[in-house]
Amino acid sequence: MEAEQSQPAPPTPAAEPFQFTGSGGEYFRIWIVNIALTVVTLGIYSAWAKVRRLQYFYRNTRVAGSSFDYHGRPTAILKGRAIAFGLLVIYNLAEKFDFRLAIAVAIPIVIALPWMLRQSLRFRLHYSSWRGLRFAFRGTLSSAYVVFLLWPILALVSLTLLGPMWHQRLKRYQHDNSTFGTAAFRFSASVGSFYGPYLRALLMxxxxxxxxxxxxxxxxxxxxxxxxxxxxxxxxxxxxxxxxSFSVLLGPYLLARIQNLVWNHTTLGPHRFECRLQARKLVWILLSNLLLVVVTLGLFVPFAAVRLARYRVSCMTLLPAASLDEFVAAEQASVAAVGEELGEFLDLDLSL
Amino acid sequence: MTDPTSARVAGHYFDGRTSARRAVALTLDAFGVVHVQGSDVDRFEPMAGISVSEPLGGAPRLLMFRDGAYCEVPAQPDRDAFVAALGHSDSHVVRAQSRWSWVAGSAILLLVVIAVGYRFGLPWLAEKIAERIPASIVATLSDQTLALLDRAAFDPSKLPEGRRNRIAEQFRQLTPPGGVPVPHEVLFRASPEIGANALALPSGTIIVTDELVKLTENDAEILAVLTHELGHVHERHGLRLLVESSVVGFVLTWYIGDVSSLAASVPAALLQARFSREHEAAADAYGANMLKSNGLSPALLASMLEKLEASHGSPGAAADDKSINDYLASHPATRERIEALRKR
Structure with missing residues (x-):
């Protein structure tokens, strides 16, 4: 059926919408068993729970008839979690007892943070796949220091005037250095285009x-x-x-606008993407999720997560320029999980 | 159980080297060999070399080969039989997830563990941890806090030194409950910002504001407040609250934080408030005991609570400006405390 591929590809292959096939009821059962086991094992099981959670979301996300997959290993994640948790406990204790001690602990963490964030990006992508080929992140360490240390300082010194520019540099670092097999992602959104959504949010x-x-x-x-x-x-x-208003209105508004901007200016080889998140819908989903989570004392959390994932995934479309069968696998190195786990504890979400 | 030789499912084959997606049929023969067959795939694989991904709702199941190739098998009538014929059995966790009885059991277990942990486990743990924190660390912590307060909120006391010494000396003369001495030091500070108040640091430093002293009619009322603060010191409330609020915050962020950190911060504040209410009640009880055993009335502490409450409902506010004052005046926790003290 898809055999004659050595011949020239058809002129315009059909757009391939992303689909999310998970349901809240299914995920609720996985989630509650995960939480109960995590509590009973005093947190040790959380690494296995994380793998199962991510596999549920990855394998239920499909494009061009194939699902994504997550390959992170629970034991590696557990090790990463233990180290990250230890670091944070030390920092928190230090902070409560003596601020000089806290600074002494925080400085090495801050200096190591860009390295850890880069590790986190590498970990996530190296253990993600589609159609059996792994993604990878190849950003350099020096660029990580520019993006995660120099730019935040510049944004702070400029009284956030350079904030949107930092955001552009951050997304460029992420998207320009990502690969799928041997094919590279490319990012072309300009600095100016990042100021638009921020200005509108400020005016609102x-x-x-x-x-x-x-x-x-x-x-x-x-x-x-x-x-x-x-x-x-x-x-x-x-x-x-x-x-x-910042957390329920402007946050989602910026999330929608920036996400659209980023994906509409990202290419993978000759293929393009389209992202059509609507700020209004996203605000509605996040706000109603928040209320339902509070009203149900958290039991709505898995339904909320599925609902959000379904909407975000359904807004993405892959616009292939040629056959999607011709990506080729690349060499893979393994990555430690410390950076990823510390990022998670610190609530650093690099997906925005 | 389906006869293995007839087990057959449809899926897609990926070789792990390219992204080519090939429609295939999978069959299992009598020798335990899986045959993957499509228009340009023809692969035989002994079933021992195949691992099967766990079922995740409607997601496809993956049959993974050792060389990185795999087959994606979407939901279809024969899939469970085929997977079973491969000799794969799901883990206990997967079976628990697929049964509502286990799901309900997990939910109940979780609720019980959380309720017991919050009500009894955490206060117990906080007490044990607070006992074990070395005195030198407690002293450093308290000195830091005092230095911070002195910079940010406190001015030197304007009360005559004789008056201050007399109050501290009178308090030293009181016998603590059970005759167990509690090392402490009474300090005085002026603080127009904070107003009439007293606070205890974990090291035993008790700070009384000039504004509070001015509120009292006699020194016995000041002593009443000091007994309450000494209760906080004796029970190590400061350190315990530190542990309690850290754990509540951490658990809630982990539980709800995925959806919204705002959603996590509101219940955290409410859940922590319970611990501080309990500590206030315990310090009241300690104070009342101490007052009684020294021939003083616990009602002194009750009347001081009333005065403190009144002083914080901004003095001289016009009658039509009710919104904030009413809230403070009707604050139920304080009323209950006052009534409890009156009954002692």
Whole structure:
């Protein structure tokens, strides 16, 4: 059926939408058994749980009729977790007892962080595959230090003015250095294009803040001669609003816009991608997930994770320029899991 | 059970070297050899060399060969029979996941472990850990905190030195409950920002603000507050809360953090509040005991709690400015504490 491939490929192969085939009910059962075993084994089982969780999501993600797969080994992950956990316990203890000691512990961790983040990127990709071929990350260590240490400092010094540029450099580092078999990913989104979503988010935030601030002030009788209590109330409402709106509105908005920007400017060999996340839908999914998780005391977590994955995956399309049968495997090295696990403990999400 | 020779499933074959996807049929013969056959695939593999991925809901199952090649077998009627014929049996965990009784059992076990752990395990663990923290570390920790507070919130006390010494000396004369001495030191600080308050550091340093002293009618009321603070020192509440809140925060972030760190922070605050309420009640009980055994009334502590509460509902606020004051005044925890002390 797909045998005559030595002949020229057809002019435009059909677009291949990504699909997610998992369901909340299925994942709930995996999740609850995983958690119970993790608790009973005082956390040791969590490494096996992680592999099963990722395999569930990878193998239920399909494109062009084939699913992805995850090959991380639980024992390697457990080792990585133990080291990362030890480091964090030491840091937390140091921080609580003496800030000088905390700094002494934190400095080596911060200096090693770019190395660890690069390890994390390598670990994730090296143990991911599609159609039996592994992905890989080949970014250099020196670039990791530029992207994960120099740029954050520049963004901070510039009072976040350079933040979007840092984000572009980060995505470029990730996507330009990723490979699938012997084929390379390429990233072409410009620095300018990263400023657009950030500016719009800032304007939305400013607009909402003014509206809420005025409303709060009016309701509490804020004005000349207002009491200190009323002023504190207004401040509390405005700060609470800033925090909530950032996490439930602007965060998802930026996630959607940046994700689209990044994937619409990423190519794999001659093939392109298309990503059509809608900010409004993503906000709705994340907000309703949050409420349901709180109302169900966390039991909705697996349903929420599946719901989010289904939407994110369904917005991705692969636009092949030729047959997808001709990728070739590359040499693989093994990667330690410490960086990946420390990143997870520190809640560093590099997927944004 | 299907006869092995007739077991047959459809799938796709990947050789592990290229991304070519080849439709194949898999059959198992009587000698335990799997035949993978497609238009340009013809492979024989003894079933001992094949490992089978576990079932993950609707995901395809993978039959993996030793050289990195594999077959993706989507859900189909004969798949379970074929996998069984290969001699593969699912692990206990997989079987647990597929049975609702096990799923329900896991959920119940989890709830019990969490409830017992939160209610009894964590306070017990926190106490054990707090006991084992060396005194030198406790002292460093407390000195750091005091230095920080002195920079950020405290000014030197403006009370006459004689007055300060008299209060500290009177407190030293009181017998602690059970006659067990608790090493402590009473310090005074002015703090317009914090207002009337007292706090205890784990090392035994008790800090009283000038604003609190001004609130009292007699020194016995100050002593009442000091007995409560000494209770915190004796029970090592500071260190215990440190352990308790760290563990609650860590567990919740792990449990819910995947979805939202905001969702994790709200219940963390609520769950930690329980521990600090328990500590306040324990310190009240200690204080009441100490007051009684020294011939003083526990009602002194109750009236001080009332005064403190009133002083924090911003003084001189107009009657129409109710929102915040009402909340503080009706704060149930404090009311309960006051009533509990009155009954002693």
């Amino acid at each position: 935030f400013a607009g909402l803040a003014v509206v809420i601030g005025v409303a709060a002030a009016t309701m509490s009788g804020f004005g000349p001669g207002a009491s200190r209590g009323a002023m504190i109330a207004v401040m509390a409402i405005v700060f609470g609003f800033a925090f909530v």
